[in-house]
Amino acid sequence: MSTASKEIEEGFLFQPKFDANGLITAIAQDCQTGQILMVAYMDKEALKLTIETGNAVFYSRSRKKLWKKGEESGHVQKVRKILVDCDQDCLVLKVSVDQGQCHTGHQSCFYRTVSDKEPQRLEFIAEKVYDPNNAYKK
Amino acid sequence: MSTASKEIEEGFLFQPKFDANGLITAIAQDCQTGQILMVAYMDKEALKLTIETGNAVFYSRSRKKLWKKGEESGHVQKVRKILVDCDQDCLVLKVSVDQGQCHTGHQSCFYRTVSDKEPQRLEFIAEKVYDPNNAYKK
Numbered sequence: 040m041s042t043a044s045k046e047i048e049e050g051f052l053f054q055p056k057f058d059a060n061g062l063i064t065a066i067a068q069d070c071q072t073g074q075i076l077m078v079a080y081m082d083k084e085a086l087k088l089t090i091e092t093g094n095a096v097f098y099s100r101s102r103k104k105l106w107k108k109g110e111e112s113g114h115v116q117k118v119r120k121i122l123v124d125c126d127q128d129c130l131v132l133k134v135s136v137d138q139g140q141c142h143t144g145h146q147s148c149f150y151r152t153v154s155d156k157e158p159q160r161l162e163f164i165a166e167k168v169y170d171p172n173n174a175y176k177k
Numbered sequence: 178m179s180t181a182s183k184e185i186e187e188g189f190l191f192q193p194k195f196d197a198n199g200l201i202t203a204i205a206q207d208c209q210t211g212q213i214l215m216v217a218y219m220d221k222e223a224l225k226l227t228i229e230t231g232n233a234v235f236y237s238r239s240r241k242k243l244w245k246k247g248e249e250s251g252h253v254q255k256v257r258k259i260l261v262d263c264d265q266d267c268l269v270l271k272v273s274v275d276q277g278q279c280h281t282g283h284q285s286c287f288y289r290t291v292s293d294k295e296p297q298r299l300e301f302i303a304e305k306v307y308d309p310n311n312a313y314k315k
Binding site: 053064066072077120123124125143145152159160161164 | 204213258263298
């Protein structure tokens with residue numbers, strides 16, 4: 040292993056690796072239940088704001104701008120810890136939440152599972168926990 | 178919301194969205210403990226093989242080829258469930274594992290956390306659980 044790789048994998052310096060688009064993958068995981076809530080992306084500014092404010096801030100690839108999670112819905116994520124993986128190109132945010140986190144109304148974006156019997160089919164494994172029509176102003 | 182989006186988000190058809198490089202993000206999560214073990218990528222073939230064999234198969238971006246998890250180390254992942262998110266561009270694999278999953282020797286790739294006091298510093302939150310020098314043949 041090169042010295043650079045060793046420093047990234049075994050070192051104490053946080054040097055997040057942003058991709059060609061300037062983004063890093065960030066997984067929000069409920070710090071109480073362990074449930075994976077959503078996967079999003081951060082640019083350098085979003086990561087800085089997340090660390091500074093303690094609330095999750097992402098970069099929206101579709102809207103091409105910073106996205107303070109909960110700015111519309113009110114469903115914020117309080118960031119308790121930020122974990123980074125071996126090659127420092129992915130983050131896990133351990134978050135506290137008090138409301139559903141998916142824009143569809145589910146607690147988690149991962150509310151469906153691939154069917155064991157028919158792998159082209161999905162099965163729902165969760166009910167909606169809030170009404171997105173009320174949370175998102177038209 | 179468009180009809181296409183509604184079908185993707187609310188429908189029963191599994192239609193994973195591969196990115197411009199033909200890849201989809203896949204998060205391996207321990208189905209017993211909820212710990213996030215690693216984040217990797219799958220192409221269409223890797224996903225097909227994962228579903229068919231029940232063992233996690235990824236696509237290695239660095240080696241540019243299919244990567245049967247554990248083919249070198251023996252540290253395989255038995256896939257119990259595959260979850261997909263709202264817009265179907267990310268997967269969670271609920272896996273059973275019996276050995277450390279990170280090539281560094283840690284159980285999880287996420288063995289460091291960003292320091293609360295000095296956000297440019299990392300703190301180790303886990304010890305190694307196996308010796309990678311023994312697991313990976315030179």
